[in-house]
Amino acid sequence: xxxxxxxxxxxxxxxxxxxxxxxxxxxxxxxxxxxxxxxxxxxxxxxxxxxxxxxxxxxxxxxxxxxxxxxxxxxxxxxxxxxxxxxxxxxxxxxxxxxxxxxxxxxxxxx
Amino acid sequence: xxxxxxxxxxxxxxxxxxxxxxxxxxxxxxxxxxxxxxxxxxxxxxxxxxxxxxxxxxxxxxxxxxxxxxxxxxxxxxxxxxxxxxxxxxxxxxxxxxxxxxxxxxxxxxxxxxx
Numbered sequence: 001x002x003x004x005x006x007x008x009x010x011x012x013x014x015x016x017x018x019x020x021x022x023x024x025x026x027x028x029x030x031x032x033x034x035x036x037x038x039x040x041x042x043x044x045x046x047x048x049x050x051x052x053x054x055x056x057x058x059x060x061x062x063x064x065x066x067x068x069x070x071x072x073x074x075x076x077x078x079x080x081x082x083x084x085x086x087x088x089x090x091x092x093x094x095x096x097x098x099x100x101x102x103x104x105x106x107x108x109x110x111x
Numbered sequence: 112x113x114x115x116x117x118x119x120x121x122x123x124x125x126x127x128x129x130x131x132x133x134x135x136x137x138x139x140x141x142x143x144x145x146x147x148x149x150x151x152x153x154x155x156x157x158x159x160x161x162x163x164x165x166x167x168x169x170x171x172x173x174x175x176x177x178x179x180x181x182x183x184x185x186x187x188x189x190x191x192x193x194x195x196x197x198x199x200x201x202x203x204x205x206x207x208x209x210x211x212x213x214x215x216x217x218x219x220x221x222x223x224x225x226x
Contacts, residue, residue: 031213042115042201042217043154088153092213098167099215101153 004091004102011108018076020105022089025070029091032065033099034074037086046074046087081109115218117202123224126192132221134185134202142208143185144215145177146201154201160185161208192225199223 004024012018024032030051035043049056049063049072056063062075072089086104093100115136124130134143142161146154159167160179174196176188185202199222203215 033214035217040222042117042219043203045214045216048214098156098159104151104153 004089004100006087006089006102006105008103009106009108011110012079014079014081014109014111016079018074018079018083018107020074020076020087020089020107022072022074022102023070024072024089024091024100024102026091026093027067027070029093031092031099032063032072033090033092034061034063035088035090035101037088037104038084043088076107079107079109083107084109115202115204115216117200117218117221119221120219121222121224123226124189124192125226126194128192129188129190131189132187132200132202132223134187134204134218135183136204136216137183138204138206138216139182140204140206140216141182142205142213143179144203144205145185145187146203146217148199148201148220150198158187159208166208189223192223194225197224 006022033048034046036046037043047058049065054065060077064073086106088104089102090099118133144159145157148154156169157171158177163179174191178186199220201220202218205213205215
């Protein structure tokens with residue numbers, strides 16, 4: 001099927017690490033993306049990973065890709081209140097000129 | 112300039128009205144997209160323009176009519192909408208429609224309410 005799956009909610013304490021997980025379905029996916037959406041706003045591309053990589057780090061963000069299990073994760077180190085948002089993972093399949101979004105994970109930060 | 116702009120930010124229209132949503136980018140991107148996003152849902156692709164030609168129409172009702180007058184502009188013409196068409200309409204662009212330069216950059220969206 002076309003589903004890209006994510007858990008709906010995650011709550012973390014300020015300063016802790018957040019780990020948002022995603023599973024996708026198509027082993028031929030070439031690029032996997034993480035987008036952030038703040039309330040009432042569009043989507044902001046945070047980072048992406050090419051399917052021949054297993055890790056990518058960019059400042060506080062670490063993306064891990066397990067291609068065998070079709071599992072993608074986004075780790076946000078030292079989570080801040082400004083990280084509160086919905087995080088969408090998305091896959092781009094090699095055969096398609098479109099991307100498939102997951103349902104989004106709402107990240108909330110508690111003091 | 113690394114942004115996608117959309118106007119208006121908010122739009123309220125009746126079911127008999129005709130209105131248009133506008134999207135603009137000056138990044139030299141040659142692919143542009145319209146998405147519809149309902150509350151608490153992911154964006155759903157509606158249309159893709161590739162080099163100013165419509166390349167994907169995701170079976171969108173004809174009351175939505177896209178137009179790409181040039182490589183920087185994308186319009187979505189609306190006519191005889193239904194209340195269930197109320198949503199956030201997002202425009203996006205990418206440098207190329209396929210290949211490595213595919214990352215999509217989104218505008219802030221137009222929040223549409225159909226009464």
